Amino acid sequence: MSIIIVKNLSKSYPVAVKEPGIKGTINHFFHRVYRSINAVQDVSFEIAPGEIVGFLGPNGAGKTTTLKMLTGLIHPTSGTVKVAGYVPFLRQEAFLQKITLVMGQKQQLLWDLPAIDSLKINAAVYNISDKEFQRRLGELTEMLALEDKLKQPVRKLSLGERMKAELLAALLHRPHVLFLDEPTLGLDVNAQVAVRDFLRDYNQRYQATVLLTSHYMADITALCQRVLLIHQGKLMYDGSLDGLLERFAPYREVHVELAQPLPLEKLKIYGDVQHLEGRAACFMVEQESLTRTVSKILSELEVIDLTVTEPPIEEVIGRVFQAGVV
């Protein structure tokens, strides 16, 4: 039984268009022209309880709009959504108790007070008893390594600490479904790893379902077995990360260290040369001709070292979005 069910979901909204210049401004004042933007078009998917799913897409692809429909902040133009058995837009209390939304660029903690004060408010708002509050607070502070940070004013915390405190506030009511919009935005590598580890830990401990968007592919590769790829409002791929690579990147990178430097012309015959620097060369080779090409290189050139790697996932996805291939 799926915990998130999305069927033929679409959202379009009007945006006022203004021509440049004084004339445009005057026209804009008296006669506003609206253009309809199709932010999400006919998207369908289901997510099982306990899954961590990555939501990928370039800026403006419709990720945040979809998340907002799933949390009930915006009303779909058409299609249906069910999360944990509820229709999100009704925002029933029982539904709100089961979900959370974390937005990397928006915070809920009171800026000038220690985080603990905001947490107290959340505990009261979600009807968590004092005893239970202390217990969960202890548990989450330990998981997030936030000891003695909660008593400092939020404005004095580093970006990473603040994000962790935001996560603590968002998870205090122990939601079953987590919607995370860029939770690692702007964090340094260590803080990113800490947030990732925490999310994995939380998912395993409470069997929570996680739907996460991120521009850092490391977040996705570390956490998600399954990804949804959205582009221009349309769902382009739904499946495993490996499957994504196979489908959109049927090629491998062959890195070669040559005994002597060779000119580009001589290397071109073996495949698409990505870069060449001194004795190091990198070829892009289609998967079906990989064995043939590698043995040809080894037999015809003087090679010191040869490695075959998968192309970096960022590149693959970037290529998909650029080409618009499905």
Place this chain on the structure above:
Amino acid sequence: MKKIIRKALILLSVYYAYMVEYRAELILWVLSGSLPIILMGVWIKASQGGNFGLSSVDFARYFLTVFVVRQISVVWVIWEFEREVVEGKLSLKLLQPLDPVWHHVASHLSERVARIPFAVILIVLFFLLYPQAFWLPNFRQLCLFTLAVSLAFALRFVIQYTFAMFAFWTERANAIENFWYLFYLFLSGLIAPLEVFPEPVRKIVLFTPFPYLIDFPSSILIGLPVDLTRGFLSLIAWILIFLGVNRWLWRAGLKRYSGMGA
């Protein structure tokens, strides 16, 4: 019920801590409400020359009370709400099982508590400088005043929160409040007590919500003649009217907020 009390206490205590964080600002806010004290000087001077039916001591007491009423009924919810809508922070609050208005109510109420000590100091200072104006209201006046000023605060809050709803349609909802404030300034009794208004004007003004926000509670405390029944009924009626409009705009606004992509 117990849960509601617990929620209220925690919200109040945290927002109190929040307000106390801005001690220096609080003093400035208290002082910025001293327009009535300036007007007091003007009216005391004027009363010595003309015949207004109120003595200079009456004017002093009136404007001191206006100062107190203003301290208790100052409201800024429209600026906060507008910011939340424009910055999209309202979204996070909408996902909590508590109407976001309670955060604003709590922050206003706890700010009152944080503000009182400064206001009291100013009142004591005033009586030291102007001892002939000193008076002690009786217990009945004090009770009625407390009730009237609390309702006046509630009305002022509900009206401004209703204007704040327009933030869903325009990014500059506070322009409405600024326009409304002009009428508030002249018709509420902030600039002149209703007693000195020409009779026909006074009669019309009494049909608006304005005089009940300042003149009514102030007149009770200093013992000027007031129609208590009409005053309290008007306060309650206006609160209910604006509350109705407010809830209607809130629902329509949320639909729009969500329609525009939150």
